[in-house]
Amino acid sequence: MHRSVRLHAATAVLMALLLPGCAGPSFSYRDYERKAAHTADEAASVVQTAILTVEAAEGRRAPGDYLNVLLTEAETTLGEVESTFESVQPPVPAADQLRAEVGDTLAEAGEVLAALRITVRRGHLAELPQLAEPLTGIHEELVAFAEEHR
Secondary structure (H helix, E strand, C coil): HHHHHHHHHHHHHHHHHHHCCCCCCCCCCHHHHHHHHHHHHHHHHHHHHHHHHHHHHHHCCCHHHHHHHHHHHHHHHHHHHHHHHHHCCCCHHHHHHHHHHHHHHHHHHHHHHHHHHHHCCCCCHHHHHHHHHHHHHHHHHHHHHHHHHH
């Protein structure tokens, strides 16, 4: 009986962790557009975190291990945001453009975050500012998209 209780508790915890990552269906263009805007908002926050992390790396104001954790978490979170959005099917063909626009920007951000993470792990902190340069434009794109489609 005690083992059964633990199994049920473990199942409940697992479900609680998995459910937030599930995106509900979209039944209209407007609903999908709002989900795309919300995705852009979340991604913009992640990108801003990466920008601030790189700023902390300049002048070695933060240790490499700390930078590694922050950039790894940013990359992971962005991947989760992207996966959640991609799981929602565009309800009408007109929404395909929204999906492509957000998806392309998220993929670009993911590439930069991966490059930053790899560079930090290799200990080449001086290279971070140059690698992070595209993030400012990506952040601006995400913010503009979110504002336009709220």
